[in-house]
Amino acid sequence: MTSFLEAWRHRPTHRQVWSLAMPMMLSNLTVPLVALVDSTVAGHLPQTQDLGAVTVGSAVYALPVWSLGFLRMGTTGFAAQAMGSGDNSALRTVQAQALLLAAVLGVLIGALMVPVLPWLVGQMHSTPLMTGRALDYLHLRLLGLPAALLNYALAGWFIGAQRARTTLTLLLVTNIVNITLNLLFVLGFGWGVPGIALASVAGEWCGAIYGLWRTQQVVRHLDGHIDWQAMRGWDHWRPLLMVNRDIFLRTIALEAVFFSLSLLGARLGDATVSANALLFNGLMLTAFCLDGFANAVEALCGHAIGAGDQQALRRALVVAGGWALIGSLAYALLFGLGGHLFINLQTNLPEVREVAYSYLPWLTALPVIGVWSYLLDGLFIGATRAREMRDGMLVSVMFYGLLLWLTRGLGNHGLWLAFIAFMAMRGLSLAWLGLRIRQRRAWVM
Template identity: 80%
Template sequence: MTTLLEAWRHRPTHRQVWSLATPMMLSNLTVPLVALVDSSVAGHLPHTQDLGAVTVGSAVYALPVWSLGFLRMGTTGFAAQALGARNASALRTVQAQALLLAVLLGVMAGALMMPALPWLIGQMHSTPLMTTRALDYLHLRLLGLPAALLNYALAGWFIGAQRAGTTLSLLLVTNLVNIALNLLFVFGFHWGVPGIALASIGGEWCGALYGLWRAHQAVRDMVGQIDWQAMRGWAHWRPLLAVNRDIFIRTILLAGVFFSLSLFGARLGDAVVAANALLLNGLMLTAFCLDGLANAVEALCGHAIGAGDHLALRRALVVAGGWSLIGSVGYALFFGVYGHLFVDLQTNLPDVREIAYGYLPWLMVLPLVGVWSYLLDGLFVGATRAREMRGGMVLSALLYVLLLWLTHDLGNTGLWLAFLAFMALRAATLGWLGLCIRRRQAWVA
């Protein structure tokens, strides 16, 4: 207990945590802004098919972008450890690797998506006119895919290099350019749906170019050079690719669990699935704050591991963990006091409101349970121990499926019970794996 209190009282660590967490919280708030702006602009076009085309097209475009989002987490840990080891050459090399991988995956994914677009849009069962406009949107939109992935890689590197403010500015440039071009192309030039796609492309590429410029500035005065000779060998790429592979598998399983809530909820009725969606928006709201603290853990723990500093690692975990607990309690109290208002702001449908009110206690407990999996994810990402993350997620997902089967007679209550247990299992498995690594004294080499 004394050791924990000493770690908590270390003021410089508090400043470090919040200097990283605050920009990331603000960055998280900008994430849904591009889709919101696109749909808002499309909603003011004369035809309903325009809004439908942008909605459908955005959903299809999100598939490769979301699936390849591991580039962010996969880069952060390596950059943080290189910074902690004060190895400027390694920091430069990690940056180059991540950017090359982002461009390669962006081009490959775009090329593979093009012939599959008619089939993907067909699965939406949209009208012929909406399908045509959605295809027009996507044929242009995919030109921005390499830039979107470059932004993921750049954001991961900036977080690992403890430049979270640059990540925020990168996202602000992307979103502000997108807004400005939407107004110009759609309302000024009257280009309609293609104008919305071009505005999004312009925002992504302007963000990528800005990020590349800031990345160049960050390494310009560093000693050392990119190790191009090592990058020609498979052994140098294997760790990064292995981490990205394991994070990809972990992310797919996590998304599958969230998708199952909508899938099984839909079988219980339209009002049930709608109420569940409103409550899950509350979970997304908690992520804005708690994920920012997890990002700080990624950077600080990775730095401590790279530096071989056990004490700094403990301090980062204790301080970020303490603030995460405070944040989760705050959210639990918020949903307990203002839960009905939170639901009412999202819908005026009486049957949906009534169902959502009954499940607010689950939403109150969820931040208190889920906070630990967010925090431990940050530790494992910073330590580039994605294999353990993948293993923990596989076990948690399997137990979740078992619980779904055991509680299917309980209806929506069983669904929420299984989901809450899944979040607890994520934290428990990562906590157990973390203790095993600690017993081996293997966190810091």
């Protein structure tokens, strides 16, 4: 308890946590804003198929982008450890590796997706006209895939280098260009659905160009050099690729859980699936805040591990964990007292409202239960221990599947019980793995 209080009272760590967490919270808030503008602009086009085409196209485009999020997470840990050890050559090399990997994957996966786009869009069972417009959208949208992945790598490197404000600026450039050109191309020039796609592509490339320019400014002040000779060998790529492989598998498993929630919820009726969608918006709202503290943990814990500083590692976990707990309790209070208002702001359909009200207790409990999985993900990302993250996720998914089967007679309450238990198991499994690593004194070598 004494060491815990000493860590909590360390004011410099509080300042470090907030200097990293706040920009990331603001960055997260820009994501739904862009989606809102896209749907709003498409919703004002003359044909109803236009909005559907953008919705379907965005969902298909999100598949490779979200699945390749390991480019951000994997880069953060290696960059944070290189910075903590004071090895500027390693910091430069990590950046070069991440950008090269992002560029290659962006071109390769973009090319591979083109022939399968008709099949992917066909799975949405849209009308022929909507399908045609969605394909037009996607053929243009894929031009921005390399830039989107470069932005992941750039954001991960900036977070690891404790430059979260630059990450915020990178996302602001991307999203402001996207929003501005959306209005210009669609409402000004009348380009319709292709205009929405081109605005998104331009935003992603402007963000990537800005990010590359900022990296040049940062590395100009660093000594050392990129180890091109080492990058030619497999041994230098193996750690990054292995970490990214495990994070990718972990992400696919997580996607499977959310897909199953949508699929099983849809079988319970239109009102139930609509109510669940409103409640899961509450989950996304909590993630905007709590993920900011997880990002701070990634950078600070990775830095402490790279520096071999056990005390700094403890301080980062205690301070970020304390603030994340306070944030989760605040969200629980918000949903507990204002849950009905939160639902009412999203819909005026009486049937959907009544169904959503009955499941509000699950949403109220979710922030306090889920916060620990976010924080511990940050610790393992900063430590580049993706294998343990993968194993913890797979155990949690199997536990979730077992509970789904056991509670199949409870309807939507069974679905929510299984999901809450899945979030709890994510935290518990990572905590158990973390304690085992601590017992071996292996967090800080």
